Amino acid sequence: MSQVFAYIAHKDGVADDTALELVVAAKKIYPDAQVTAIVTGSGSELDAVCNDVASTYNEVWKIDKAELSYPNAEVIRGMLVGLLPNDAVVILPHNTFGMDLGPGLSIKLDSAFVADVVDIESIDGSVLNMVRQEYSGQVSTHVFCDIAAGAVINARAGSFPADESKSASGTVIDKTSEAVVGEPLRKYLETVVAEVGDVDITKSDILVSVGRGIEDEDNLEIAQELAEAMGADVACSRPIVDSKWLEKSRQVGTSGQTVKPKVYMACGISGSFQHLGGIKGSPFIVAINKNPKAPIFQVAEVGIIADILEFIPELTDKINEMK
Amino acid sequence: MEILVCVKRVPDTAENEIEVNSDGTDISRDDLVYSVNEWDNYAVEEAIQIRDNVGGSVTVVSVGDEESEEVLRREMAMGADNGILLSDDAFIGSDGKGIATILKAEIEKGKYDLIMTGAQADDGAAQVSGMLAAMLDLPYASLVNKVEVIDDAKLKIGREVEGGNMEMNEITLPCVLSIQTGINEPRYVGIRGIRKVASVEIPAHGASDIGIAPELVGESGACVKRKDYFVPELGEGAEILEGSTEEIVDKLIELLKAKGGIK
Numbered sequence: 086m087s088q089v090f091a092y093i094a095h096k097d098g099v100a101d102d103t104a105l106e107l108v109v110a111a112k113k114i115y116p117d118a119q120v121t122a123i124v125t126g127s128g129s130e131l132d133a134v135c136n137d138v139a140s141t142y143n144e145v146w147k148i149d150k151a152e153l154s155y156p157n158a159e160v161i162r163g164m165l166v167g168l169l170p171n172d173a174v175v176i177l178p179h180n181t182f183g184m185d186l187g188p189g190l191s192i193k194l195d196s197a198f199v200a201d202v203v204d205i206e207s208i209d210g211s212v213l214n215m216v217r218q219e220y221s222g223q224v225s226t227h228v229f230c231d232i233a234a235g236a237v238i239n240a241r242a243g244s245f246p247a248d249e250s251k252s253a254s255g256t257v258i259d260k261t262s263e264a265v266v267g268e269p270l271r272k273y274l275e276t277v278v279a280e281v282g283d284v285d286i287t288k289s290d291i292l293v294s295v296g297r298g299i300e301d302e303d304n305l306e307i308a309q310e311l312a313e314a315m316g317a318d319v320a321c322s323r324p325i326v327d328s329k330w331l332e333k334s335r336q337v338g339t340s341g342q343t344v345k346p347k348v349y350m351a352c353g354i355s356g357s358f359q360h361l362g363g364i365k366g367s368p369f370i371v372a373i374n375k376n377p378k379a380p381i382f383q384v385a386e387v388g389i390i391a392d393i394l395e396f397i398p399e400l401t402d403k404i405n406e407m408k
Numbered sequence: 409m410e411i412l413v414c415v416k417r418v419p420d421t422a423e424n425e426i427e428v429n430s431d432g433t434d435i436s437r438d439d440l441v442y443s444v445n446e447w448d449n450y451a452v453e454e455a456i457q458i459r460d461n462v463g464g465s466v467t468v469v470s471v472g473d474e475e476s477e478e479v480l481r482r483e484m485a486m487g488a489d490n491g492i493l494l495s496d497d498a499f500i501g502s503d504g505k506g507i508a509t510i511l512k513a514e515i516e517k518g519k520y521d522l523i524m525t526g527a528q529a530d531d532g533a534a535q536v537s538g539m540l541a542a543m544l545d546l547p548y549a550s551l552v553n554k555v556e557v558i559d560d561a562k563l564k565i566g567r568e569v570e571g572g573n574m575e576m577n578e579i580t581l582p583c584v585l586s587i588q589t590g591i592n593e594p595r596y597v598g599i600r601g602i603r604k605v606a607s608v609e610i611p612a613h614g615a616s617d618i619g620i621a622p623e624l625v626g627e628s629g630a631c632v633k634r635k636d637y638f639v640p641e642l643g644e645g646a647e648i649l650e651g652s653t654e655e656i657v658d659k660l661i662e663l664l665k666a667k668g669g670i671k
Contacts, residue, residue: 157577158548158550159547159548159549162542180570181550181551181567181568181569181570181575182569184534184538184550184551185538185548185549185550185551185567186538187535187538188504188534188535188536188537188538188539188542189538189539189541189542189548190542191505191539192505192508192538192539192542192543193542197505197631197632198504198505198535198539198632199632200504200532200533200534200535201532201533201534214635216640217531217532217533218532219426219435219530219531219532219637220419220421220426220435220530220532221421221532223421223425223426224426224427224428224435224637224638224639225637225638225639225640226634226635226636226637226638227634227635227636227638228632228633228634228635229632229633229635230631230632230633231631269547270546270547270579270580270583271547271548271549271577271578271579271580271583272577272578272579273575273576273577274564274576274577274578275576276569276573276574276575276576277566277573277574277575277576278573279571279572279573279574290668290671291668291669291670291671297422314670315664315669315670315671316670316671317669317671323589323590324589326590327589327590328593329593333572334572336572339570340568340569340570340571340572341571341572342571342572343571347667347668347669348664348667348668348669350669355421369663369667369669370646371660371663371664371669372646376425377425377648378425378426378427378639382645382646382648383645383646384645384646385645385646386646386647387646387647387648387649387660387663388645388646388647388648388649389648389649389656389660390648391653391656395653396653396656396657399653399654399657400657400660400661403657403658403661404661404670407661
């Protein structure tokens, strides 16, 4: 059995939610796994995270260096290669950091890589059976991978339940002296914080959110009219911002805003996991989409299979009529 | 600057409903509309803009069958200077590492300052570019949504990170970048543009041309194997409202009112 490691993402001295999920993913690989958490960073914030994580993991590797104060995957990759056994099974969160680190780490460890895993179903000998999604979540696949020689597995945030038990009393082991940090060819400079737009959709109770199904910039008007009739604000999914039809501050998703409305009208939005990752607080989700296979119907309370360009104006007219 | 962009021909998810075929071995490929992977199109546009600013050339490369040639031609109609098709029966069934191995072999035959890919493709793995960078021992940045050329040795790049924030980095050339959508507005390609490059020859390289042992790639070399396709049953899902549009509208308004969705 390979040793299993989980990389703990953290910010401002607080471990990311995925810290509680990766341990569950690890135990789906080997139910008896003694999982080691790897926590890199510097100073008192790092100590706080290590102490917190020790209540979930049996062992915590602390690596404390000034160069690690910002998690630069290019720095961390080289360091991990020097630190990990060759047959290590490493679980990373499939976020913007894990996507930056994982593929290259697997090459340097000469091990297998499996991206964006949403479930781990079984293990037969050392062949692991996992579930992934393809085509923007429209279909799922089982993938098999022999992990005997090691593996890097990126687990999707929110796919594995969180272990909130805090029942471990793990040992924090300081690995700093063994960790070698090289001079990176990619240097972190700064983080530019997203601009605040004219409307703060994170504060809205009702959102009319539009996606690719709106087809044309001129059609945005029908969403604005519906929002006005409902007393809602207009939000959108990524393709609308990519097309520069609405400001970035209106985008819902992991790479945009996290919203927590009471009612969320998803209009012509397929419902990628990145988009759904930005909807919190279990709102009442209404999905309107002409593709009955769209993943948004799996998470919505109410679905309407229709072309939004035809349906929305009818809905708006009726709401206005009633006023 | 000599730029290489890796592109892939994929079923267009905006144009198709993707369904599993009858025995679950693949998606149903009848009547699928294919196009260039959306992310790759942004990468090619970015490459063209960089070349137009600082000089050099843009080469597009794809691992695939003869039909991938049309994708290369489309990107050349956008403005890429050269196309290379990497095609061999031995490549079929490659996993991400296999694709990266094939691309690496081609890249080492040339001399490129900047290698770009789309951030992800149809399988949503976002893996080939990071693997490629590690195999080539080049610095890497994923999810790039801003590129600024500082000089012929360095770029300043922005990575899109959580919350819509941008992580700024300085990266040394040569390097590998994976490009996120929204970085630019890819130019429109018209029929005339396609016609212009219709007769340009696109060389096709097989395993022996680029010196790859066939057993390292393709299905035999894959350590991650897809066993089947399926559509998961995820609880109840949405209650689908049925009836005439008028009936649906009435029902929906009732529900919205009950949930506080109409102020």
